[in-house]
Amino acid sequence: MGCLCVLAGCGTSSPRSPSATELDCMARAMYFESNRSSRDGMIAVGSVVMNRVQSDAFPDTICGVVGQKNQFAPGVMTKDMVSRAAPVVMAAAQSVYQGERHPDIADAKFFHAAWYQTSYNNMHYVVTTGGNAFYERRRPENVTAPVPLPPTEGITGR
Numbered sequence: 001m002g003c004l005c006v007l008a009g010c011g012t013s014s015p016r017s018p019s020a021t022e023l024d025c026m027a028r029a030m031y032f033e034s035n036r037s038s039r040d041g042m043i044a045v046g047s048v049v050m051n052r053v054q055s056d057a058f059p060d061t062i063c064g065v066v067g068q069k070n071q072f073a074p075g076v077m078t079k080d081m082v083s084r085a086a087p088v089v090m091a092a093a094q095s096v097y098q099g100e101r102h103p104d105i106a107d108a109k110f111f112h113a114a115w116y117q118t119s120y121n122n123m124h125y126v127v128t129t130g131g132n133a134f135y136e137r138r139r140p141e142n143v144t145a146p147v148p149l150p151p152t153e154g155i156t157g158r
Helices: 021-032 039-054 062-066 086-097
Strands: 108-113 123-129 134-137
Touching: 021 062, 021 086, 021 123, 039 062, 039 086, 039 108, 039 123, 039 134
Parallel strands: none
Antiparallel strands: 108 134, 123 134
């Protein structure tokens, strides 16, 4: 099983398991959930992961959040990550790990594929980027953006 190597000095000994570091887990979430489609999409996914880590409703580690059953892409913790996008994914994971957040995510802890349509009345959408629609769960009377917003890109560019 392969994993992106995102820490200095990794790869100099035997390969680590995908959950060996929080940074590797962050990279996995970005890699499989944003489809490497945009930096904004990766940073938004990472921002959701960090919002969940900060929440009492989710595990308190990045690997705990990313590995939580039925929350992220199937195989997120076990599939190989082989792509020319690896340097971009690694840089985005490092940036979120060090504190960068997508400015439009705010407190959002959820997202789904942008094409997916749902009939729930408690989803307040905050941004659509990287092929995903990101949202907060709110009481229905507090939802002011009940449908995914038009896609935006280029907000986090570095």
